[in-house]
Amino acid sequence: MKYFTNFTNYLAIAGLVFSLAACGGGSSDSGGGAPGTNVTLSTNNIVFTYAIGGAAPAAQTLSVGFSGDGLVIGYAPGVSEPAWLDVRQADSSDNISPVDIELSVDTGTLTVGTYETSVRFATGDINGNNVSFRDLTVTCIVTNQLTVSQSQFDFTHTDGASVAPERQTLSIDGEGINWTANSDQAWVTLSASSGTAPSSVQLGVDPAGLSSGNYTAAVTVADSSGGNSENVTVNLTVEPHKLFVGDNGVAFATFPTAPSVLTHTVTVSENAGASIPWTASSNSAWLSVTGGGVTDGALTLTADPSGLATDTIHFAEVTVSSGDVTIINDEAITVGFYVSGTDPTATELGVTGRYLVSDPVRPYVYVTNNGATVDIYNIYTGALVNSVTAGVELKAMTVAGSGETLFAIDGDDNSIVPIELSTLTVGSKWPADNFAQINAMLEYTRFNGKGVVISNRREVFAANTGMQVTTVPHPFYDNIILAAAEDGASFFVLRPGVSGLIDLLRYTGDYSTVNDAYSVEQTHALNRSFGNARDIAVNKDGSKIYTADGGEYAFPTFSFDGDAIAEGTVLAANPYPLAVELGPTEKLYGGINAVTGGTDAWSYNVDDSADNTYVINGRLHDRQVRISGDGLRMITLSDFPALTFSTVTP
Structure with missing residues (x-):
């Protein structure tokens, strides 16, 4: 039985219910009356039709009038309450006759056939006497449907x-x-x-x-x-079919007697999984290139300093194209060649800085200190090359792979400031989310050849317009640290500063040329216990990931084979790791917050064998270890304060 709140006395309800059960008598009549009470229905029959797989039939409303002290809905003796029918008062606050009753069908268990039941509506006086009722026949016809x-x-x-x-x-x-x-x-x-x-x-x-x-x-x-x-x-x-190069920017350097870097190999690929021919040409006589090949093939660039002016940066551009009729683009590689008249020495400057980033083409590093300027230093001489006023509270930075543009966070108004590096022209700010004071970071990569900037607040911006085009999906992380593979096909994410089981996440980014639309999708995850994740780096093709774990006192590595992320070698360090960075030959450099003195940074070869150790004055800042574009210098920021340039081996 179902009771509605228009009864004024609960005991009378119970009496009425029992009287209904007694008076039903198994009668097949559609109604029964008693002196002084009455029930009326707006219809005596309701029919539902339902085709399996289709939408559930719409609910139907019945108007019920009664002249007793309340209304009870139930089923006559011998009639079981059907699972497929739901009967309820449309407005539970309505206690004045007539009331609207809503009937609906639950299609979950229905099969083809006809279902029928009888719903009884009854009333009586407050003492449960003078009972009158009416029965409503409800039918549901279930048919098959494609x-x-x-x-x-x-x-x-x-x-x-x-x-x-x-x-x-x-x-x-x-x-x-x-x-x-x-x-x-x-x-x-x-x-x-x-x-x-x-x-x-x-x-x-x-x-x-x-x-x-x-x-x-x-x-x-x-x-x-x-x-x-x-x-x-x-x-x-x-x-469309596109041609890609693994590096859009390459740096060379030469010195009288110190080690030089005069060659670099770039992978030429495309986005259709096909093997197509390509050709390459240089616009400068001092730079020779592989004439051609097929994808995925190696393009070797070689610089010759003969006859070039010293203490000068020489620039060249390599154009890579294909004769395949389906290819719609050429690719360009910007090459910077620093010809020095003197050998570099390890240089330490008393610079108070909080964030730095190296230039992939020029022998420069860019430094900010939560102030208004970006300071530019030559990594071989230590000279302050220039300062650019670009904001109020400038923080972390990233540089486009071609070395064309630097992007800096301005924490004063939570924006991103683009700076064209060839002219040091400051562009219009991009509105962004609230950047975390400590973990503020930006990462540049390319989605299907289209440049994007990703922030630690999971925002993705088009690098050429500054428009936010998508976000990095994650149900829990508002603040992330990330590193992108150089080929732009994937990037990896960790939640910073958290101890315990957290996910190392892999994402892919894509750009639709046809629809001018960007997208990001999470593809894989590895749940692992981290002591205090502080930084992350990834190799060029996204197959190996490096992390700095402050609580583990190590640099844990991981691999991705196309199917899953797996744990790899744990590279030794001391308390407390806070930075990992890969050089152009994929050698790893890791730094720590060395509270007890001693070694501050390590380098490891591609095969995870130990390479070298480094001592730096002061304690390193989070994630502030960078490698020059030519791989010859490690640049660090510490609280000494010191901006340190260390000579390393590519």
Whole structure:
């Protein structure tokens, strides 16, 4: 039985309920009356119809009038309450006759057939006497219907790829229904054009002959007997074929007797998984390059200092192109060559700084100290080259891979300031989120060849416009530390300053040229206990990850093989690691907050063997270990205060 709050006396309700049970007597009449009380229904029959797989039938409303002291809803003796029917008062505060009763169907357990029940509405006086009732017949007719598992399928293909996108499964339900399926576009493929439900069809696309752009098709799945049909939308985006280089900026340096760097190898690749030819050319006589090859192939750059002016930075540009007709772009590599008339020496400057970043092309490092300027130092001479006033409270920075632009956080108004490095022109600020005082950081990378800047607040900005274009999805982390692979295909994230089990996360970023749209997707995670994660670095192709764990007193490494993130070698350190950085040859440099003195930084070779150790005055700041673009200098900031330039081996 169900009772409604329009009864004024609970004891009378109970009496009325018992009287109903006694008076029902198994009567099959649709109603019964008593002197002084009455029940009226707006209809004596309600019918629901439902097709399996379709939408649940809409609720129906019954108006019930009564002249007794309350209203009880239940079922006559011998009638069980059905699981498929829900009966409730539309407005629980309504206690004046008539009242609206809402009836609805729960379709969860229904199968094909007809369901019927009788709902009894009763009233009486306050003492439970003079009972009157009316019965409502409720019917639910359940039929079969053709249904499909989803109404839309999306495919993406890159022009020039030899393999079509993987097919997807379209499930068709409706027990015993014969169906047909067809598409209005020839590029849609179906593994079957007819069948009997339940069954499935492999739905695919054949993009051969389609140029880059968006395409839409309609697939119709119909009941062969003339029943219902379902429409399925198929969307196909064909992205253009692009050429990529692993490094958009390269630095060389030469000295009279000290070690020089005069060669560098860059990988030339493309985004369709194809093997295509490429050619390369240099616009300067002092820079020679590999004439050509096929993807993924090595492009070697070699600098010759003969006849070049000393104590000067010489610039050149390498253009990489392809004769493949599907390729839409050329790639450029900016090369900086520092020709010095004297050998460098380890230099320590009494510079008070909090953040630094090295230039991938020039022999420069950029320093900020929560002030208005970016100070530029020559990493070989220690000379202050220039200062740029760019904000009020400048913090962490990153530099575009080509060395074209520096991006700096201004904590005063939570913005990002772009600075063109060739002219030191300060651009318009980008509005951003609230940057953390200690963990503020930026990372530059490229999504499918398009430059982006990612902040520790999970924002992703288009590097050429400053517009926020997407975010890094994470259900818990508002503040992150991250490192991107040089090829731009992936980046890795940790939550900083947290002890215990936390996730090392892998993300991929993408840019749709066709739709001018950016996206980020989490692909893998490894849950591991960290003592105090402080920094993260990743190699060029995203297959090896390095971390600085302050509580573990080490630099734990990890690998990614395409399927999973796995733990690797734990590289030794002392308390308390707070920085990891990779040089251009992927040698690791790690720094610590050395509270007891002794070694402050370590270098490790690609095979994880120990290379060297370094002593630096003062205690290093978080994440403030950088390697020059040519790999010859390690630059650090400490609280001594000191900006230190240490000679290292690439």
